[in-house]
Amino acid sequence: MRVLAICQDELVIRTLDEVLLPSFEVEFLVESKPLARRLHEAGMEVFAADPRRVDTYLKQDITPNTCFIVEDNSRRSIKKILEAARDAGGTLIYVLHTGKRHANARLEAARPDTGDVTHFDLAELVRPTLVTELSRSMTRARVQQYQRYFADADRVLILLHNDPDPDALASGLALRNLLRRTKTTAIIGAMQGVTRPENLRMANMLDIQVEQITPTSFAAFDRVATVDVQPHYFGGMLDRADLVIDHHPEQPGYSAVFKDIRADYGSTSTILTEHLRAVDVNISERTATAMLYAIKSDTLFFARHTNRVDLEAFTFLYPLADAALIRKMEGAEITLERLEYVTRASRSGQLREQVFTAFIGEAPREDFIPYTADFFLQLEDVKWTIIAGVVGQMLVVSVRNLGYSRNAGEFVKRWFAELGSAGGHRAMAKAVVPIDRFRAKYGNLEGEAVAAKLAELADQFLHEAAAEKKLTAAR
């Protein structure tokens, strides 16, 4: 295909020549004779003529397939050039804006006059690649620094949060990969091991060993890294770390030699995918599978808190991973015992104004509660689920929100923060409070009365929010 490019800036001409050849046959039309001569001597197809005259183009056997690229550097109007090109029979006309953005904005207003012309902005074209390359290179520098810092250590601990989830497990594997270590020279550990059945299954299927760690054993390691968690989580038992990689909001109260915390990312595995890509290390199928599963599970397959980068990491890992294995790990979520709690919730729960609330009574393990909360979120017409259960002496409340603007984290803080621990974010939250304290505050409730109370609290919370919104709108 033939391209006739009408440009006046040498840098733009040389760049287009590099970029378009050999896919296109390119010829440049410039106004300045000395510039034409110089570029011609450099081996480029170029001629000098007046781009505002129709006969300049008529001499060039224009066909309907000739593509015109007209540079607009915003110093001089290109209106006459466009008219001449069109009068000579040009139909494929593209304007490449190379001037300042505000100048282009002014042109934007004038664009309707230019009719069937396609506009490109040079800065917009360059930006995605340049930004990606620069951030990858900065990430590379950062990764190489911590790789060197960890290189001479004998024993390394990669510490995860309690009851590690897929993102924590995958991040542990990924970091071990980045540090080019094996399971004997870099231990993946947690103070409390994996308990949820699907996470156990993931750990087994991918052969990820999580060792039990006690605070006294921290000293036995030359370097400590935390992934998917920050040292403050360990409540004063760990006040410094050599490396912290996490996607939860940054917390004060600890020191770290290196850290990479990106709270706008959907998973820690997304951050580590960028680290792995930046330094070009070999990613094993096992690591890729773990990370892909982690991204899927931390973002609920992109249903909550997802960033473009999560999708990019997913796309990058997909061909490296074992998709069949992931399907198997996901199937592990459904177990007979879990269905028992789902059944209890469905018998005793109530659905009101898209909020499903249930109390499942006593449960031997905590995971039955969030599992049930996730389960009912799949129902049509359900936007919030609030599931409570008793584990030991504690009342555990799991809240899931899909689609309401109100924040689930604020809901649990509003009603439970003064009784125990309560926190979370917009889409998911959890409260764990002593059952006695719950009863002292909300009444000596049992069974369905607990669910009814929670439904009432939700109702109040969601309606006071609506009232607030109306107030703001009225203002």
Ligand SMILES: [Mn+2]
């Ligand atoms: Mn995570």
